Structure formats: structure tokens, C-alpha cells
Amino acid sequence: MSAHPVLANATAILDSIPDAFLAVDEHWQIVYVNRAAEQLLVGVGGPLLGANMWDAYPGLAGTDFERLYLETAAERTHGKSTGYYADHGRWYEASAFPSGNGIAIYVRDVSASFTSERAMRRSEARYRSLFDSIDEGFCLIEMLFDRDGMPCDYRFIETNRVFKANTGLTDTIGKRIRELVPTHEQHWFDIYGDVHQTGKPVRFEQEAKGLDRWYDVYAFAVDDEEGRQVAVLFKDITERRRREHELENTSRAKDEFLAMLAHELRNPLAPISAAADVLGMPGADTARIGQILGRQVRHMKMLVDDLLDVSRVTRGLTVLENMTVDLVPLVRLAVEQTQPLIDERGHRLAVDLPAGPVAVFGDPKRLVQVTANLLNNAAKYTPRGGRIALRLAVPAAQPDQVQLTIQDNGIGMPAALIDRAFDLFTQGQREADRAQGGLGVGLALVRTLVELHGGCVVAASAGPGEGCTFTVTLPRVEASTGTVPARDCPRG
Secondary structure: OOOOHHHHHHHHHHHHOOOEEEEEOOOOEEEEEOHHHHHHOOOOOOOOOOOEHHHHOHHHOOOHHHHHHHHHHHHOOOEEEEEEEOOOOEEEEEEEEEEOOEEEEEEEEOHHHHHHHHHHHHHHHHHHHHHHHOOOEEEEEEEEEOOOOOEEEEEEEEEOOOHHHHHOOOOOOOOEHHHHOOOOOHHHHHHHHHHHHHOOOEEEEEEEOOOOEEEEEEEEEEEEOOEEEEEEEEEEOHHHHHHHHHHHHHHHHHHHHHHHHHHHHHHHHHHHHHHHHHHOOOOOOHHHHHHHHHHHHHHHHHHHHHHHHHHHHHOOOOOOOOEEEEHHHHHHHHHHHHHHHHHHOOOEEEEEOOOOOOEEEEOHHHHHHHHHHHHHHHHHOOOOOOEEEEEEEOOOOOOOEEEEEEEEOOOOOOHHHHHHOOOOOOOOOOOOOOOOOOOOOHHHHHHHHHHHOOOEEEEEOOOOOOOOEEEEEEEOOOOOOOOOOOOOOOOO
């Protein structure tokens, strides 16, 4: 007797599909398998049809597949599960649903797609790990163009872990750079736009003023199904550029210093040479010549002493002979030393000193040098007939400190020069006669010596032509005390 036409058609359909289909009764006996099931789901111990499913597939025990089948049979609900069947060494996706008193099972071999998906996930994980492990910033950007086809902005598609540290930007994915940094310069868009359009990589160094940073950048095109994007690897080189700028300034200052040194040494040599020639003449005024030679030699000695002091300071060889001393007579001594220069320049000097002693712990000779250098500096950079005021006081709000302030109405300093006033070889503009010029090392010595005494020195000026004020702050001690701890000193 032939099979019912509908049943024959259903069997033909099930045998034609590439996925396995089988049915079991309430006793877990396999009552139907299609052709794919016989080929894909080979069991153990002979043919599948008529076998007990648990005997044919012992590897189901303890798996998600077992739980799926038992739950479907008990609760008469539909379910799906994907897992690895060790006996076959394959990955399967199984669907189970009630069928009569038993259940029907539809099984698809997903090993290829699952393996491919896992490989893709591993590849993506390696990709993410790679770009998160490098110490350079990375971002993938989508270029944006205006109606005329000119690059005008870009949107962040992806960034790595270091991106935030190298840019200071957060929450960037999907946002445009001009949303985050409205002042971002056009040259960034032009460079990246060219990479996008030509596909040619480029490496460059450029400043991003909106981020207040310099970058070393390598940009290259990335093509995928979504179109061409631009990948950017970059390193923050702000600190390196700052050091390079400082080295350039230092080199320029040294060149200026050498030129000044040559000038300062040549000045006394001319009268010394002339005096030597006059000495050989009959009836030479030896007393006057001696005065000339003595004055010029003293000037040269001062220059050499300054150079030796700088050498010792820069090599860390300055040694202080510290003791508890009264600063008042030391300041008076410094005034006496600098009075001839102040008088020669026609300045008026006002001195305000405490009536009683002001004790500090330090080297008397060096403390005199600090005061004298500041007074000399005021005299040199103040036009003839200027005013200089010196004040030594104990601030009422800080009785554990003593402040020495020297103020003039001289040429003043622009803000940029104030920041470098105490740097070695830094010099301001002087009058045309360059009288008592010096080598530009006095203030550097002042700062070093003050800091060695645990104090600090700062400069202030309202600008060119507005004069300068230098304030030295030192720890004050009682006459019977010893050393005091050093304090942080802000750079002037």
C-alpha cells in the first residue's frame, strides 16, 4: 500500500533540506530521521531510526542540548540552544518543539560560521589589544566636506586607550572635532582631507593651538565597505618642543653672552694698553696711570669673579659658610659697596632698615653679594637721575620671614622677560653708553644663592618704562637658633 501523498510530500521536503531533522516519542525512541540527520548526526551502535536517543548520543549528558530536550518534553514549549558536541567535534544549533507525545528536533551544523565568528572576535580582540597597548594615540576619523568639496571637519569613529591622555578629550566617539575644539585649525582638515582624497600617507609635526599641544602625526587612509576613512597615529611632543625652544633660547643667550663678554673685556684693555704705552714715555704721570690701571684691573677682576661664580654655581660647587647673622649691617655693607656706582649714575637711593637686628642663618659674604647684585642691577637699568628704594622688613603677617625689597623707576621689563629674569645670561636693554654693563649673570647668582639659603626671590614690573621690584624672602631665626628648613621658591 503506498504512502499517503501528503506524508510522502512532507518526507520529500524534509529529506531535501541540508539540516538534520529527527523526531522522538515519549520514550525517547527515534521515530523519524531525515537524510541529513543520518549523514550529520551519526550516532553510536548502528542506525538511528528506532534507537533510543540517549543511547545513540551519550555525549548529550550534561549539555545545554540535554536540558533543552528535557525541558521541551516536560513543559511542551519551544526552545533553542547552541553549543559544542564533543563526540562529533562540531558546533550545532538545535531547536526543539513538541510533536505528538514526543518532540521534534531541528539541528544545524554551525561549525563553519561559529569558527569564523570566533576568529573574527579574536581578530577584533587582538586589534583592540594592539592599539590599546601602544603608547601612541590612535583614532579613526570620518572626513567631512562642505558643499564645495573642501574639508571642514571630521568625526571620531574609534579611539584607543592613550587617546585621552594625549589630547585631553573625552567622550569623543561620534562627535566632530569642532564640537569639542571649536578653534581647531584649518590646516588639520587640509592635511587629513588630502590623505582621504589621495590615499597617500603622510607624516608631519604640527601644533594644535586649541589643545595647547604639539604632535608628531602619521595619517593614512583605511578603505572598507563603509568607504574611505583616515587613521591617525600621533604622539604628544609638547614637552620635547618646549625643551627645544628652551635650548634655542639658551643657545641664543649664550651667543649674546659671548659677544657681551668680548665687548666687556675689550673695554678695559684699551685704556690698559694706552696706559702701558704712556708709561714708556719720559715724564709720564705714573700716579694717574696707576689709577687708570687699577680701575680697569678691578673692572676685569669683577668680570672674572662673576664668571667663576657662575662656573661654581652651575657645577654645584658653591659652599656656604653659614652662621646666625644680623642682616641689617650686611645690607649696609652692600649699600657701601654699590654707592660709588649709584652716585656716578646720579641716582637717589632711599634706604629703610629696621631699628633692631634681624637675624637669619646664612653666609654673610653671600648675603652681601645678593644685596649688592640687586642694587647694581637697579643702578645699571635705571636712567641717570633715577630713584632706587631699598627696604628691609619683617612682614607683620609672617613674622618668621624677612623681606628685602629693592625698587627702581628704571626701564622695567616686559612680561616675557620677567619670566626669564633669573635665567643665566639673560639681559635687558641698557642705555646706549652701556656703562657698567655686566655679563647678565648677576640675577642668576642671586636666585641660586637665595635658594641655597632656603629663601626665594621674585621680580615684578608693570612693563617697559615702569621700573622693577625685586623681593627676596628669607627665613628669619632667633639669634640663638641654628639652621632652618629650605622652602619652595617660585621662579620669577
